[in-house]
Structures are given as C-alpha cells and as structure tokens.
Amino acid sequence: MGADQQVSRSTASVFIKDVLVWRRGLSDLLLSDGKISAFDPDPKTIPDNAVIVDGKGQVLLPGLVEAHTHMDKTLLGMGWHPNSAGPLFIDKIDNERRIRREIGIDPRKQSEKQLRLSITKGSTHFRTHVDVDTECGLAGIEGLLATREAYRHMMDMEIVAFPQSGLMIRPGTYELLDAALHMGADVVGGLDPCAIDRAPKEHLDLIFGLSERHGKPVDIHLHEPAELGAFSMELIIERTRALGMQGHVTISHAFCLGMTDRSYARHLMSQLAQEKIAIMTHGAPSRPVPPIAECYEFGITVCSGSDGIRDSWGPYGNGDMLERAMILGLRNNFRRDDEVEMGLDACTYGGAKVMKSTKYGLDVGCDADLVMMPAKAIAHAVVERPANRTVFKKGSIVAKSGVIVEGPS
Numbered sequence: 001m002g003a004d005q006q007v008s009r010s011t012a013s014v015f016i017k018d019v020l021v022w023r024r025g026l027s028d029l030l031l032s033d034g035k036i037s038a039f040d041p042d043p044k045t046i047p048d049n050a051v052i053v054d055g056k057g058q059v060l061l062p063g064l065v066e067a068h069t070h071m072d073k074t075l076l077g078m079g080w081h082p083n084s085a086g087p088l089f090i091d092k093i094d095n096e097r098r099i100r101r102e103i104g105i106d107p108r109k110q111s112e113k114q115l116r117l118s119i120t121k122g123s124t125h126f127r128t129h130v131d132v133d134t135e136c137g138l139a140g141i142e143g144l145l146a147t148r149e150a151y152r153h154m155m156d157m158e159i160v161a162f163p164q165s166g167l168m169i170r171p172g173t174y175e176l177l178d179a180a181l182h183m184g185a186d187v188v189g190g191l192d193p194c195a196i197d198r199a200p201k202e203h204l205d206l207i208f209g210l211s212e213r214h215g216k217p218v219d220i221h222l223h224e225p226a227e228l229g230a231f232s233m234e235l236i237i238e239r240t241r242a243l244g245m246q247g248h249v250t251i252s253h254a255f256c257l258g259m260t261d262r263s264y265a266r267h268l269m270s271q272l273a274q275e276k277i278a279i280m281t282h283g284a285p286s287r288p289v290p291p292i293a294e295c296y297e298f299g300i301t302v303c304s305g306s307d308g309i310r311d312s313w314g315p316y317g318n319g320d321m322l323e324r325a326m327i328l329g330l331r332n333n334f335r336r337d338d339e340v341e342m343g344l345d346a347c348t349y350g351g352a353k354v355m356k357s358t359k360y361g362l363d364v365g366c367d368a369d370l371v372m373m374p375a376k377a378i379a380h381a382v383v384e385r386p387a388n389r390t391v392f393k394k395g396s397i398v399a400k401s402g403v404i405v406e407g408p409s
C-alpha cells in the first residue's frame with residue numbers, strides 16, 4: 001500500500017514518516033489500534049501491512065480543540081440574513097429568538113454543517129453550548145445528541161445545556177436544564193448572573209446545584225464588564241471552593257479580567273488558579289480580553305473557541321482553530337514563536353484539559369488524533385493556516401484538503 005487515502009477505520013497500523021512533531025522535532029511515528037504506539041520505531045517493529053504516510057517534513061499537531069461554540073444555531077448554508085440587531089446584549093437575545101421563529105433553524109442539520117466544516121479544518125474535539133429555553137425547549141439538545149451520535153467515530157463532543165435567554169427571568173428554564181442533563185448533556189451552562197437575571201446568588205445557586213446533583217461540570221458565559229463581572233466571578237470562585245469543584249468549572253469570555261484595575265485582576269487570577277477554574281477566551285476583537293500570558297503565569301488553564309459562527313449574533317467565523325490561534329496572538333500582541341505557540345496551546349491542550357481528554361496529546365499511548373499540514377515551523381502553521389490539512393481521528397484519516405474522507409457511520 002502506501003497511499004494515505006487507504007488509511008481507513010479497519011487499518012490497524014499507520015506509519016507516518018518525516019513530520020515535524022510539535023515540541024518533539026522531526027520524527028517518524030507509528031500508530032496502532034488508534035493510538036500513538038511509538039516515535040522513531042525500530043523498522044523491525046513496523047507491521048508489513050502498515051499503511052505508510054510520507055509527511056515530507058510537514059508540521060504535526062494534536063487535533064485542534066474547539067472548546068466553545070454554538071453549533072445549534074449557525075446559519076451556515078442558509079443564505080445570507082442581514083444582521084440588524086440592536087446594540088445591547090438583550091437586543092441580540094431577542095433578535096435571535098425572532099430569527100429562529102421566522103426562518104426555522106434545524107439544530108440537527110445546522111450542527112452537522114458546522115461540524116463537518118470544523119473537522120476539515122482539523123478539529124477533533126468540541127464543546128458546544130446549546131440553547132435551552134422555554135421557546136425552543138429541548139430541540140437543540142435533541143439535535144446535537146443526534147449529530148454527536150452520527151459522527152462519534154470522527155470526533156469527541158461535549159454538549160453544554162445553556163440558558164441563553166436567562167434562567168430566573170424565564171420560569172420553566174431550570175426544569176428544562178434539568179431534563180437536558182438527564183437526556184445526555186454533559187455540562188451545566190450559565191449566563192451573566194447579574195446582567196441578565198439580575199439575581200446573581202439565585203442564578204449561581206441553581207447552576208451549581210444542578211452541577212452537584214448531576215455530577216457534571218459548569219461552564220458559565222460571563223460577559224459582564226469590569227467590577228460587575230468581577231463581582232460575579234468572586235461568587236463563582238466562592239461556590240467552586242465551597243463545593244470542592246476545583247477543576248470542574250470554566251468561565252467563558254471573562255472580559256472583566258481585561259478591564260478591572262490590574263492589581264484586582266491579578267488577585268482574581270490567583271484565586272482562579274487556586275480553585276483550578278479554567279478561562280475560555282476567543283480573543284474578541286471588540287472587547288477587552290483576559291491576558292493569556294498573565295493567565296499562564298498564574299497557571300490558569302486557558303482554552304479557546306470560535307463562539308458563534310455565522311449566526312444572528314455576528315456574521316463572522318469559519319471554524320478554523322488555527323485561525324483562532326492567530327486571532328489570540330493578534331489580540332494578545334504575541335510575536336515571538338513561543339508566544340504564538342501559547343495561543344495554539346489554548347486551541348489544543350487547554351481545551352483538551354477542560355474536556356478532561358486524558359488520552360489527548362503527542363505522546364506514546366495517546367489517541368492518534370492528529371492534524372498534519374505543510375509549514376516550516378509551528379508558529380508558521382498558525383500564521384499561514386495552510387488549507388491542505390490531513391486530519392486523523394484515532395489513527396484514521398477523516399478529512400483531507402478540506403474534504404471529509406468518510407461520511408457518518
């Protein structure tokens with residue numbers, strides 16, 4: 001054999017030769033039974049029937065991790081819908097519900113479109129927030145559970161039950177969140193406890209209560225600015241500490257860390273590190289953002305994601321987590337190679353840590369979830385974002401040069 005398109009799910013061994021492996025250098029590697037079984041293996045140990053992939057010096061990364069998106073409501077492939085939403089956050093929430101009513105968004109179909117696009121870009125792990133409210137009920141959760149099932153051989157996915165329209169201000173939402181978690185949602189979502197619900201203590205007590213009862217982690221959208229956001233963050237830190245939930249809480253966006261007085265922000269960062277609370281930042285160009293290098297300095301886990309892609313909130317996004325690493329770099333003034341790689345770390349290892357993917361990475365024994373692309377160096381891959389990527393999931397090629405290699409099983 002030898003042609004890499006012959007790598008299929010039935011293939012037991014793959015020998016990838018001559019690739020620039022991140023944090024290891026130029027190497028060969030052997031994949032067996034869906035895992036990385038050796039680097040620079042003794043030729044005698046390579047099975048005769050192994051498929052050989054000639055990397056020709058390309059860069060090899062672990063699969064990219066899309067740790068924050070909203071696949072249930074992307075408008076990808078639904079034509080162009082002019083965005084005329086008002087300036088306030090609540091305007092966008094109302095606008096979204098209106099659009100959903102007017103054009104009808106099928107979460108199953110739409111999530112499949114986004115997922116396929118993202119897989120071709122090299123993502124192998126996903127955490128998607130899915131709207132749960134008194135208008136759409138559990139339709140989004142049902143749609144995402146179906147998409148996850150259809151593509152489970154190509155990726156790993158966590159589903160967050162997300163109260164996008166508020167919790168306390170929409171009676172019935174709590175019961176729906178509870179039902180979503182029973183149905184198979186993996187994570188409890190939350191949203192701006194002060195700004196949307198205007199009842200931070202009650203909102204957080206309900207969210208953390210659900211988390212405790214279902215034994216599932218928490219991921220809270222916190223857009224609140226400056227001192228208001230910092231106040232909510234303190235309440236989240238307090239609950240994480242009191243309930244012993246270290247390592248099970250993520251705060252998404254956390255814009256307040258880029259806004260408050262620096263000594264106060266650093267105090268918050270030390271508390272976040274102590275309680276092992278992760279931060280998700282997508283490097284919003286329009287808002288102050290958590291400083292990634294400072295978060296790393298404190299030892300905070302940082303992950304990233306596309307957030308909404310081509311939806312009623314905004315017209316941008318293409319699901320490319322290499323591009324996201326570049327945006328993080330631009331937003332954080334990363335110029336040196338090691339700084340650019342810090343942004344990439346958030347788009348790979350950071351997300352995998354938040355998703356507790358213990359078999360993730362580029363070590364012997366890790367799942368062979370990989371993305372290979374032509375580039376001279378790791379930072380070069382981030383700035384170049386080559387279109388010609390080869391994506392492996394558990395040792396099988398699932399996408400090549402922007403095309404899914406194998407349909408859903």
Ligand SMILES: [Zn+2]
Pocket residue numbers: 068069070129221252307308
């Ligand atoms: Zn979001």
